[in-house]
Amino acid sequence: MTTVTEKADSGERLAPGTPLLEVRDLHVEFVTRDGIAKAVNGVNYSVAAGETLAVLGESGSGKSVTAQTIMGILDMPPGRVTSGEILFRGQDMLKMSNEERRKIRGRKIAMIFQDALSSLNPVLSVGYQLGEMFRVHQGASRKEAKAKAIELMDRVRIPAAAQRVNDYPHQFSGGMRQRIMIAMALALEPDLIIADEPTTALDVTVQAQVMDLLAELQAEYNMGLILITHDLGVVADVADKIAVMYAGRIVETAPVHELYASPAHPYTKGLLRSIPRLDQKGQDLYAIKGLPPNLLKVPAGCAFNPRCDIATDLCRTEIPALHQVADKDGAELAGRRSACHLWKETLHG
Amino acid sequence: MPDQEKYNAADPLAEAGTEELEMPSAVENRTFDLGTMEAQSLIKPERLQDHPEAPAADERVEARSLWQDAWRDLRRNPIFIISGLLIVFLIVMAVWPGLFASTDPLKCDLSKSQQGVSSGHPFGYDNQGCDVYARTVYGARASITVGVCATAGAALVGTVMGGLAGFFGGWFDSVVSRIADIFFGIPILLGGLVFLSVVPSQSIWIVVAFIVVLGWPQIARISRGSVITVKQQDYVTAAEALGAGSSRLMVRHILPNAVAPIIVVATIALGTYIALEATLSFLGVGLKPPTVSWGIDISSASDSFRNAPHMLLYPAGALSITVLAFIMLGDAVRDALDPKLR
Numbered sequence: 001m002t003t004v005t006e007k008a009d010s011g012e013r014l015a016p017g018t019p020l021l022e023v024r025d026l027h028v029e030f031v032t033r034d035g036i037a038k039a040v041n042g043v044n045y046s047v048a049a050g051e052t053l054a055v056l057g058e059s060g061s062g063k064s065v066t067a068q069t070i071m072g073i074l075d076m077p078p079g080r081v082t083s084g085e086i087l088f089r090g091q092d093m094l095k096m097s098n099e100e101r102r103k104i105r106g107r108k109i110a111m112i113f114q115d116a117l118s119s120l121n122p123v124l125s126v127g128y129q130l131g132e133m134f135r136v137h138q139g140a141s142r143k144e145a146k147a148k149a150i151e152l153m154d155r156v157r158i159p160a161a162a163q164r165v166n167d168y169p170h171q172f173s174g175g176m177r178q179r180i181m182i183a184m185a186l187a188l189e190p191d192l193i194i195a196d197e198p199t200t201a202l203d204v205t206v207q208a209q210v211m212d213l214l215a216e217l218q219a220e221y222n223m224g225l226i227l228i229t230h231d232l233g234v235v236a237d238v239a240d241k242i243a244v245m246y247a248g249r250i251v252e253t254a255p256v257h258e259l260y261a262s263p264a265h266p267y268t269k270g271l272l273r274s275i276p277r278l279d280q281k282g283q284d285l286y287a288i289k290g291l292p293p294n295l296l297k298v299p300a301g302c303a304f305n306p307r308c309d310i311a312t313d314l315c316r317t318e319i320p321a322l323h324q325v326a327d328k329d330g331a332e333l334a335g336r337r338s339a340c341h342l343w344k345e346t347l348h349g
Numbered sequence: 350m351p352d353q354e355k356y357n358a359a360d361p362l363a364e365a366g367t368e369e370l371e372m373p374s375a376v377e378n379r380t381f382d383l384g385t386m387e388a389q390s391l392i393k394p395e396r397l398q399d400h401p402e403a404p405a406a407d408e409r410v411e412a413r414s415l416w417q418d419a420w421r422d423l424r425r426n427p428i429f430i431i432s433g434l435l436i437v438f439l440i441v442m443a444v445w446p447g448l449f450a451s452t453d454p455l456k457c458d459l460s461k462s463q464q465g466v467s468s469g470h471p472f473g474y475d476n477q478g479c480d481v482y483a484r485t486v487y488g489a490r491a492s493i494t495v496g497v498c499a500t501a502g503a504a505l506v507g508t509v510m511g512g513l514a515g516f517f518g519g520w521f522d523s524v525v526s527r528i529a530d531i532f533f534g535i536p537i538l539l540g541g542l543v544f545l546s547v548v549p550s551q552s553i554w555i556v557v558a559f560i561v562v563l564g565w566p567q568i569a570r571i572s573r574g575s576v577i578t579v580k581q582q583d584y585v586t587a588a589e590a591l592g593a594g595s596s597r598l599m600v601r602h603i604l605p606n607a608v609a610p611i612i613v614v615a616t617i618a619l620g621t622y623i624a625l626e627a628t629l630s631f632l633g634v635g636l637k638p639p640t641v642s643w644g645i646d647i648s649s650a651s652d653s654f655r656n657a658p659h660m661l662l663y664p665a666g667a668l669s670i671t672v673l674a675f676i677m678l679g680d681a682v683r684d685a686l687d688p689k690l691r
Contacts, residue, residue: 071590106592113590118583123416123605132601136592184591 019046019087020224021070021109021192026084028065028248030295031077037295039065041248042084044322047224049191052215054227054235054256056271057245058292063228066245067194070226071111072101088192107137110185112214114197116177120169126153126180127165133187152183156213175206179213186217192224199234211238232275236260241335244268247293247303250322251339264325264338264347266308302341314341419609419685429681435674443493446486454483454641466659473659476649484641485663491642492671495556496623502561503622504615507568512607514569515576516599526573529566537563537625538632545634556635560622571614575607582606609686617679620672627668643668 028040040062047053057063068074070086072093086093088109093101113119121129130152131145140148146165153161156179158172169177178198185193195214199207215238218225229235235242235256242259244252244267252265263269270288290307293299302320305311323343325336340346423429442449457479464474472481514525540563548555579585580603588602629635630644631651638645643664650660 073586073590102592102594105590111587111590113583113587115583119587121584121588121602121606124601132588132593132597133591136594136597181587184587187591 020049020089021226022046022085022087023066023070024085024087026066026069026086027082028062028069028074028079028084029082030079032296035296038298039079039248039295040069041298043245043248043250045243045250045253047192047226049224050219050222051241052218052225052227052239054229054239054242055245056229056232056235056242058230060247060292060295061245062248063245064196065248067111067196067226067228070194071105071109072098073105073111106133106190107188108190109192109194110188110190112178112181112185112193112195112198115201116174116181117169117201119181120177122169125166125168126172127167130165130180130184130187133184137188148187152187153180155186155217156180156183158183174202175210178202178206178210182210182214182217186221189221190223192226193218194226194228196228197230198227200229200231207234214238232260232271244271247298248295249303249339250337251304252337253322254325254336255334258333258336262347264336264343265340266310266342266346267304269346270307302339310342310345312341419682422685423681426681426684428677429685432674432677432681435670436678439489439493439671439674442486443490446490450480450483450486452480452483454479454487455639472663473657475646475657475660476653481646481660481663484646485643485667487641488643488646488664488667489671491553491636491640492623492626492668494553495560495626495636496619496671496675498554498557499560499564499622499626500615500619502557503564503618504568504611506561507565508572508608508611510565511569511572511574512576512599512604515573516580516595516603518577522573525569529569532563533566533570535563538628541625541629542632542634545629551637551640553636553640556626556629559629560625564618564622567618568611568614572607572611575610576603579603579606613679613683613686616682617676620675620679623675624668624672 023043023045026040026043027038030037030039039060043062043066045053045055055063055066065074065079069079069081070093074081081094084094088104093104096104120126124132127146127149130149131140131142134140134145134148135142150161150165153165158164158176158179164172169180172180178201182198185195193214198214199210202210211234214225217223225238227235227239239256241253241255243250244259244265246267252259252263252268254264259268260272263272267288270286273286274288276285288307293303293306299306299316301314301316301318302308302311305315308315318341320339320341322337322339324332325338325343325347326332328348338346457477458474459478461474461478462476464478466473472485475481475484510525510529514522541559544559545555585598585602588598593602626635627642627644627647630637630642631648633648635644636642646664647661647668650657650664654661
């Protein structure tokens with residue numbers, strides 16, 4: 001990993017391949033009445049400018065909590081970050097003051113939320129909400145802000161933007177609302193966008209449109225994109241690499257096509273098998289047995305062991321490290337890691 | 350897995366003005382474009398906004414916010430129209446009583462004490478020989494002033510205190526809530542008897558201040574709860590994630606969404622505050638003569654109700670109508686702003 005010592009506000013684009021954001025050994029837990037729920041247990045990932053990282057996982061795997069921690073919108077309390085670093089252009093955001101972090105939010109790192117209807121303020125027109133970005137961060141006048149809002153709506157291809165700028169969120173269809181959310185996130189041309197399940201609330205045809213738009217704009221602005229999702233189908237076309245999360249840990253990372261072709265973790269394998277397919281008519285759908293672990297009592301050893309078909313005694317006692325994955329001849333596969341004691345068996349046999 | 354290049358070429362979004370229902374394969378021979386049709390049907394004619402009363406307004410799909418929706422509902426509600434007209438009438442009466450009564454309510458002739466209706470004096474005379482009609486008209490000013498000012502004050506203090514408590518939570522919330530509880534626990538009449546009887550001044554503003562002090566906790570509770578609900582909405586998190594600061598979050602994103610229940614409670618409270626002023630004046634601790642107030646008149650008329658009922662009936666009737674008008678308005682506003690009751 002290259003260490004970036006550039007100042008966060010230098011405004012320069014980093015060379016491709018240099019990590020824009022790096023999460024190092026992040027631990028987040030929630031204090032609840034029943035005890036401490038460890039939502040994130042040592043997550044590491046990085047994303048470079050122009051790169052798309054997909055974070056995949058079931059509900060409760062800690063993928064959204066990690067994103068909220070990066071954005072600094074985690075409710076604290078009950079949440080708290082116990083250790084770790086979040087380096088944005090080499091600077092640890094967890095050590096910044098609230099004011100410094102607020103300046104990064106929206107301007108350098110922006111977020112797209114899952115449900116665009118509930119993420120847009122119902123009493124303000126979309127034009128106002130888009131323009132607000134410019135008024136808050138750039139001190140634009142009302143008129144300038146409105147003009148820029150129309151421009152943005154055009155960019156995300158909302159038909160008749162100039163007429164619709166004064167409309168309210170409920171007057172737009174789901175897909176258009178999500179495009180408005182994307183426009184808001186893009187407004188200040190941030191370096192990094194975190195999209196938390198951006199297409200979950202949309203129907204399939206619109207999902208593809210929204211993902212394509214996002215991918216296209218990302219390429220145009222050379223932004224980093226962290227795409228959080230539980231939908232394997234969404235990921236396939238747009239992501240460069242995938243990090244699969246389970247019970248607050250990353251269990252496998254891989255370039256997207258390799259992960260689909262040859263998963264190196266039993267959990268990933270199970271996820272891929274659970275995708276419904278058209279040629280499966282009449283057959284039972286595969287499901288990973290059991291339930292995701294209770295975060296208050298994560299099983300000893302590998303958190304996945306109670307649901308795993310090939311678990312051994314080692315899996316029940318020792319937490320597997322994130323092993324570098326190699327092919328059959330022993331050559332290391334770039335970017336591929338698996339947190340499974342039995343990754344060789346899973347991958348090759 | 351589809352080839353990325355090919356997929357982009359068939360991207361339905363590449364054509365501006367398309368939306369939703371199109372599958373990538375439909376791009377080549379497009380015979381209809383639901384998206385554009387949808388968009389055009391939603392385009393709001395500019396002129397309708399300038400003339401909301403235009404007859405065509407209801408047939409078209411207009412751009413409407415919660416407030417515009419509520420206003421549209423209110424305009425069609427007969428209760429709102431009746432109470433609104435009554436209130437406008439009462440306010441005009443309070444501001445320009447001379448328009449309605451040519452007699453001076455303080456110019457009395459003891460020789461006419463308790464006399465009934467005579468020419469130019471449609472409501473008769475009271476104990477002091479003052480014109481009951483003039484006093485009823487002039488009494489509106491005290492009632493409306495107390496009602497409006499006390500409500501405005503209580504709503505302002507209550508919204509700010511409750512809103513801040515709800516927004517910041519923690520110890521600040523606990524302190525504000527406990528202070529509110531203390532004021533909430535004071536019985537309003539007992540408090541009035543004790544507090545107002547020791548205050549030497551008899552100005553209308555003392556009564557207003559007293560009602561504000563005892564009335565704000567009710568609004569504060571509503572506003573705190575409402576702010577807590579709104580604060581948890583996704584759009585507040587989203588605004589925060591896009592860099593809005595605390596003050597912008599509060600004023601622009603939380604307050605407009607939290608204010609509806611506060612308006613409802615405040616409108617209903619206005620009626621009760623007017624009744625409260627009359628009650629305090631009746632008990633002799635509210636407004637004092639020479640201020641003209643319905644409460645004072647009711648109080649002085651109650652002794653000789655059987656001999657001269659007109660002295661009591663007119664101010665009491667005026668008071669009832671005023672309170673009723675404001676409570677009806679509050680009900681209508683609540684119906685319009687609370688979609689769950691529709």
